[in-house]
Amino acid sequence: MISEIFAGRIKEILEVKKEGKPIVGTFCVYIPEEIVVAAGGICVGLCGGSPGAIPDAEKILPRNICPMVKSAFGFKAGRICPYFQVVDFVYGETTCDAKKKTWEILDRMVPTYVMEIPQMKRERDRVLWREEVMDFKSRVEKVCNTNISEDDLAGAIKVINGKRRALQRLTGLRAYNPAPISGKDALLIEQIAFYDEPMRFAAKVNDLCDELGDRVARGEGVAPADTPRVMVSGTPMALPNWKIHNLLEAAGALVVNEESCIGTRYFKDLIDEEMIGMDRQIEALTDRYMQIDCSCFTPNDERVVQVLKEYKDSKAQGILHYSLQFCHTYNIEEIKIREACEKKGIPYLAIETDYSPEDVGQLQTRIEAFLEQIQDSK
Amino acid sequence: MKVGIDLGSRTIKIAIIQHGRLVDQQLAESSFNPYDQALSMIKKYKTRKIVATGYGRHLAQKHFAHEVITEIKAHAIGARHFFPACRTVIDIGGQDSKVISLDKKGRISNFLMNDKCAAGTGRFLEIMAGALGFTLDEFGLAALESDSEEGINSMCTVFAESEVISMKNQGIPARDIARAVHLSVVNRITGMLNRIGLEGEIVFSGGVARNPCIVQMLRERLGDVTLQSPPAPDIVGAVGAAIHAGE
Numbered sequence: 001m002i003s004e005i006f007a008g009r010i011k012e013i014l015e016v017k018k019e020g021k022p023i024v025g026t027f028c029v030y031i032p033e034e035i036v037v038a039a040g041g042i043c044v045g046l047c048g049g050s051p052g053a054i055p056d057a058e059k060i061l062p063r064n065i066c067p068m069v070k071s072a073f074g075f076k077a078g079r080i081c082p083y084f085q086v087v088d089f090v091y092g093e094t095t096c097d098a099k100k101k102t103w104e105i106l107d108r109m110v111p112t113y114v115m116e117i118p119q120m121k122r123e124r125d126r127v128l129w130r131e132e133v134m135d136f137k138s139r140v141e142k143v144c145n146t147n148i149s150e151d152d153l154a155g156a157i158k159v160i161n162g163k164r165r166a167l168q169r170l171t172g173l174r175a176y177n178p179a180p181i182s183g184k185d186a187l188l189i190e191q192i193a194f195y196d197e198p199m200r201f202a203a204k205v206n207d208l209c210d211e212l213g214d215r216v217a218r219g220e221g222v223a224p225a226d227t228p229r230v231m232v233s234g235t236p237m238a239l240p241n242w243k244i245h246n247l248l249e250a251a252g253a254l255v256v257n258e259e260s261c262i263g264t265r266y267f268k269d270l271i272d273e274e275m276i277g278m279d280r281q282i283e284a285l286t287d288r289y290m291q292i293d294c295s296c297f298t299p300n301d302e303r304v305v306q307v308l309k310e311y312k313d314s315k316a317q318g319i320l321h322y323s324l325q326f327c328h329t330y331n332i333e334e335i336k337i338r339e340a341c342e343k344k345g346i347p348y349l350a351i352e353t354d355y356s357p358e359d360v361g362q363l364q365t366r367i368e369a370f371l372e373q374i375q376d377s378k
Numbered sequence: 379m380k381v382g383i384d385l386g387s388r389t390i391k392i393a394i395i396q397h398g399r400l401v402d403q404q405l406a407e408s409s410f411n412p413y414d415q416a417l418s419m420i421k422k423y424k425t426r427k428i429v430a431t432g433y434g435r436h437l438a439q440k441h442f443a444h445e446v447i448t449e450i451k452a453h454a455i456g457a458r459h460f461f462p463a464c465r466t467v468i469d470i471g472g473q474d475s476k477v478i479s480l481d482k483k484g485r486i487s488n489f490l491m492n493d494k495c496a497a498g499t500g501r502f503l504e505i506m507a508g509a510l511g512f513t514l515d516e517f518g519l520a521a522l523e524s525d526s527e528e529g530i531n532s533m534c535t536v537f538a539e540s541e542v543i544s545m546k547n548q549g550i551p552a553r554d555i556a557r558a559v560h561l562s563v564v565n566r567i568t569g570m571l572n573r574i575g576l577e578g579e580i581v582f583s584g585g586v587a588r589n590p591c592i593v594q595m596l597r598e599r600l601g602d603v604t605l606q607s608p609p610a611p612d613i614v615g616a617v618g619a620a621i622h623a624g625e
Contacts, residue, residue: 365448366489
């Protein structure tokens with residue numbers, strides 16, 4: 001399935017590229033893809049989830065930095081990823097130190113621009129962010145040799161909202177018990193959302209949701225109703241990183257939600273479609289993106305509230321906090337999530353790991369013990 | 379008759395529980411072929427229920443065990459068998475160290491386990507003993523004889539071994555280095571205990587609980603709490619598995 005999507009989608013992207021439309025590579029849910037789509041371009045969320053790409057990265061980058069940054073960089077340095085090979089330029093951001101300094105080095109291999117993401121959410125930070133959005137729009141317009149009209153943007157907002165709505169619907173269906181889809185399958189769909197054609201993707205996910213809805217109505221699920229239901233919260237899981245989901249589901253759990261940039265953080269908020277006039281559209285877009293509760297912000301207490309809300313909505317029975325090694329912001333914010341879980345009596349396990357398989361034995365033991373804890377507390 | 383088997387990284391342990399009492403136990407090296415070793419150990423028992431735990435639990439389930447539980451749950455159950463009021467379990471085995479906190483009913487409320495590196499485990503002590511030319515039994519006793527304040531800084535086993543070798547070459551007496559190594563394990567464990575929060579009676583299980591220096595240092599460090607171990611602390615996990623088999 002993945003190889004099919006890979007090969008097929010690359011062909012499509014190459015055809016769009018031949019027409020002179022730009023292909024923009026991104027690494028973060030902060031990059032406003034509506035603007036790229038409005039200009040007729042394609043936005044591709046690039047991969048960074050494979051240990052295989054890391055040796056190529058380590059020829060240049062230091063060893064003790066985030067595995068996702070190393071993997072993404074390695075995909076380009078080793079010329080392994082077909083998506084990375086077709087993008088015209090990369091739009092990076094400043095969500096973490098490893099990324100923002102890596103862009104300077106990546107720029108030697110592929111033109112790399114950077115959006116500055118504020119670190120606080122005061123009025124003056126919003127002013128900065130709005131300026132960054134406007135700069136992004138000008139840059140995309142310049143490269144596409146076009147001026148984005150009000151209608152273009154309205155259309156793109158509808159398209160991307162449609163994609164986000166479909167993913168919201170899928171998440172809603174996972175709340176049923178027995179759940180109609182495994183966490184691994186749902187995660188793969190969420191990962192594909194970052195590079196597939198958005199309208200087709202939304203239509204296909206909605207078709208799938210119809211089917212899953214029927215399953216729910218018949219009371220069918222992928223696992224028995226007494227299977228422990230776990231929510232995963234924390235750092236993103238870039239394709240093809242399935243490590244935690246694999247371990248959890250092999251140990252007999254079912255993952256029912258991803259509170260993560262690969263999951264709900266990407267699609268929980270929509271842009272108001274009713275805004276008329278470019279200025280008001282940009283304001284609505286700015287507001288939507290400013291709402292993202294990434295751990296790069298300080299303070300970021302709205303994320304704690306969101307985690308508890310998703311725990312309740314997804315009818316999970318425990319939370320696994322997942323943090324990539326060297327991801328300081330998620331790793332430290334974990335303290336607040338843990339405290340909130342302890343206060344509410346929610347079974348909780350925090351894991352910090354990278355992409356390598358060397359800790360799988362220990363993680364297996366910890367995850368199985370966590371599931372025993374959930375079962376025994378029922 | 380219920381059989382519990384703990385296939386650990388260094389040793390395999392078997393516990394037989396009959397009418398709620400431990401009636402037989404065995405301990406052997408895991409060897410290069412833990413499966414054959416385990417089979418030869420259980421073949422003399424006629425039982426309808428074997429529960430496996432430890433690193434090799436899934437291998438055992440593939441071949442002869444009827445159910446598996448994690449070593450975290452097994453040590454929690456085993457510790458409560460020997461000390462029914464226990465609220466905190468410290469288990470230091472060959473490859474892992476863990477701290478488990480239990481609620482009043484004995485259910486696991488939280489646990490911490492060392493990350494992938496071997497720092498603070500039995501294997502760490504074993505390698506350091508080797509670097510200093512001690513057997514494991516001599517190692518703890520030698521450390522007890524020292525009152526040095528010397529410490530080692532490396533957490534990683536490989537780096538710690540080079541640190542030990544360089545201390546040797548500075549002419550620092552072996553018993554002082556031995557004490558430094560023990561201290562680093564105890565620091566690691568008390569760090570985990572502080573993180574999880576101490577509650578009530580503490581049970582120390584796993585092979586490292588037989589090391590007199592670690593036990594003494596932990597007692598000094600923890601102050602006014604009871605720290606106890608059953609006579610054969612290695613067997614606690616297997617006992618927990620056997621008791622679970624009866625449930």
